[in-house]
Amino acid sequence: MALTSPASSPGAAGAFRVPFRHRHLLGISQLNQYEIVELLDRAAAMIPVSRQPRKTLPTLSGKTQINLFFEPSTRTQSSFEIAGKRLGAQVTNMSVRTSSVSKGETLIDTAATLNAMQPDVIIVRHGSSGAVELLSQKVGCSVINAGDGAHEHPTQALLDALTIRQHKGDLAGLTVAICGDIANSRVARSNLLLLGAMNVRTRVVAPRTLLPRGVEALATEVFTDMREGLAGADVVMMLRLQHERASGRMIPSVREYYRFYGLDEEKLGYAKPDAIVMHPGPMNRGVEIDPAIADGPRSVITEQVEMGVAVRMAVLDLLLADREVAQ
Amino acid sequence: MTAPIVIANARVIDPATGRDAPGAVLVENGRIAGIAEGAPQGVPDGATRIDARGLVVAPGLIDMRVFTGEPGHEYRETLASAADAAAAGGVTSFVLMPDTTPVIDDGALVDFILRRAEAKASVNILPAAALTRGLRGEEITEYGLLQEAGAVALTDGRASIQSAGLLRAAFSYARNFDMPVIHQPAERSLIGDGVMNEGLLASVSGLKGIPVEAETIPLARDLQLAALTDVRYHAAQISTGAAIELMAAARRRSDRISAGVSINNLSLNENDVAPYRTFFRLSPPLRAEDDRRAVIDGLNSGAIDTIHSAHDPQDSEVKRQPFAEASDGAIGLETLLAAALRLVHSGDVPLLTILRAMTSRPAEILGLHSGRLAVGAPADLIVFDPDYPWVVTESSFRSRSRNTVFEGARMQGAVMHTYVAGRPVFSHSATREGAAP
DSSP, X not given: OOOOOOOOOTTOTTOOOOOOOOSOBOOGGGOOHHHHHHHHHHHHHHHHHHHSSSOOOOTTTTOEEEEEESSOOSHHHHHHHHHHHHTTOEEEEEEGGGSGGGGTOOHHHHHHHHHTTOOSEEEEEESSTTHHHHHHTTOSSEEEEEEETTTBOHHHHHHHHHHHHHHHSOOTTOEEEEESOOXXXXXXXXXXXXXXXXXXXXXXXXXXXXXXTTGGGTSSEEESSHHHHHTTXXXXXXXXXXXXXXXXXXXXXXXXXXXXXXXOHHHHTTSOTTOEEEOOSOOOBTTTBOHHHHTSTTXXXXXXXXXXXXXXXXXXXXXXXXHHHHO | OOOOEEEEEEEEEETTTTEEEEEEEEEETTEEEEEXXXXXXXXXXXXXXXXXXXXXXXXOEEEEEEOOOTTTOTTTOOHHHHHHHHHHTTEEEEEEOSOSSSOSOSHHHHHHHHHHHHHHOSSEXXXXXXXXXXXXXXXXXXXXXXXXXXXXXXXXXXXXXXXXXXXXXXXXXXXXXXXXXXXXXXXXXXXTTOOEESSHHHHXXXXXXXXXXXXXXXXXXXXXXXXXXXXXXXXXXXXXXXXXXXXXXXXXXXXXXXXXXXHHHHHOOGGGGTTTOGGGOOSSOOOOHHHHHHXXXXXXXXXXXXXXXXXXXXXXXXXXXXXXXXXXXXXXXXXXXHHHHHHHHTTSSOHHHHHHTTTHHHHHHHTOSOSSOXXXXXXXXXXXXXXXXXXXXXXXXXXXXOOOSOTTOEEEEEEEEXXXXXXXXXXXHHHSTTTOO
């Protein structure tokens, strides 16, 4: 059965809220099943806000949000920016190229500098696993992980779960196949943690060279053959292949990868007839996915982007607005 | 369709089942249609009858290591000339090494080889594809596409991959498609400029030696990576007693690993190199007699699975050189069975064991239906006289190259008939008339 939290209207002052015990959102691993459901419920309630003509709520008015991206990102950074602005926060974007990080300042120096500006939340993406957690220890405000190395990308997993829920209702009992570069993917790790906590049957499908050691303990089932891995799946989640990095070592070529691990009509035919296709973006069309599928009727890829804003609004709201109440 | 054939009054040996009894074999439509004990039964009208009194009928040999010069060096050997040599030696299938120009590292080239073989070759040619692009040991090739094109195995042929990291990736990726990987363990930094077995003989001869450790260190690495990745691993060529020990230990833990030995390392030792005879310059080098004995013991104990010819045609240009400057390699398809039978006649290895290492074991490793006498299996057969005496003369070879290590050797045992899919592809009386002693 679905776990539901008390209905809450977003931003309505005085409405009952389950206290959120975390100051930061660093990973799905810190969340239990109830907290995940709470976040998804709140995100679902945020969806209509972005669909109405005046897309604003006042809950974060007067708050300062800094987006600190050490890796280039268009989608995630703008999603967090829009989410903050729709809740009324002041949002500043800092990308690595314009910051003093490129001049040799350490991560901790940067944290101390930003902390002195009294922000309320810092959204961080960094190429090194664990870097976001390290930064969170050095600041007085909330920190949201927008992706650290090959470790976690919690808001991506939440938006994926919200998208699945929109299409499939209850998560429990579904079969989700995550396909591609599992070894180097933070999206895969966060999704496996979240879906695992929600009693979803998880499968990973990849060539052995792209499967991390011990993956059997993270996923319900492991496949190296796409047809077997997709058979009967409700959701097919494709991952981006960093083919420039993998070529020659982990996979021989893009054409072979596409032939055996790219999602095309033939392979998708093994999934359930009503299976949905997801991708965290940005896509390599013709590498991990056939363009006709990416843009086809079973693709929910653009919807994932919309759910991303709702999920990030919910996370910001939960971390910041509730905090004020608690204080 | 060729007419049915009945091979009667034979000693029928099937190493896969251990059968060794008088009987007959019936061939119809390219397949084995029946195996009878004693007199043949149910012989169809019009069948060609071969009286094999005093002869052995056995599955055709499967040679896991053959080099040719096609494409690129056709003057050394073509697919057709290698196949003719194979047929004369009782080899009905061979694994073709990818060391050609260009290297067989692309599905289109595998397809080319299969088409050429289909059109020109009298025996089954099984292309092995390169494990790394250009045999350079740097980037893995497209194993899935190569398998779809018809490659039976992956190997870098003469080359040995030096990077453990790349080897791990190659093994791991090959496991996706469950393709066998054939790899020659050879540590380049220990081989250096070595040209023969390291030891007193090399020192006295003033030739640089190749230590046993150049084989055992990379073999130990390969076996650990095979265990880690669960790949089907075949050590291409083992030449030392120390390597046999490593294989025996690993075999106790896994049945997905196997090893081969060249007939040269089974038949000869470093003393044969003595007068700087470049035809005896081989890779791995001919080792000490103790190593040769240990390899024979390994064959008997099961630590070694297969015997191959390591047929490697080289022209006189690269062989008639000072020893240290000559190329490695010797031809061997036409002498494989006779040289192997020497070990039977000397009492070192039972006939069934010798034949198993050239028929059913390679078939199992490569996943072939041939290599056994079973009803329905392809009629790839040989009829041989285990005692026929002859002398090896290079002028009688069908191979385009002449670099044999057995020139002038007295052999006991010769192939009389070879059949591929029921078609006669070699007959001793028809082709070697007058050449016999």
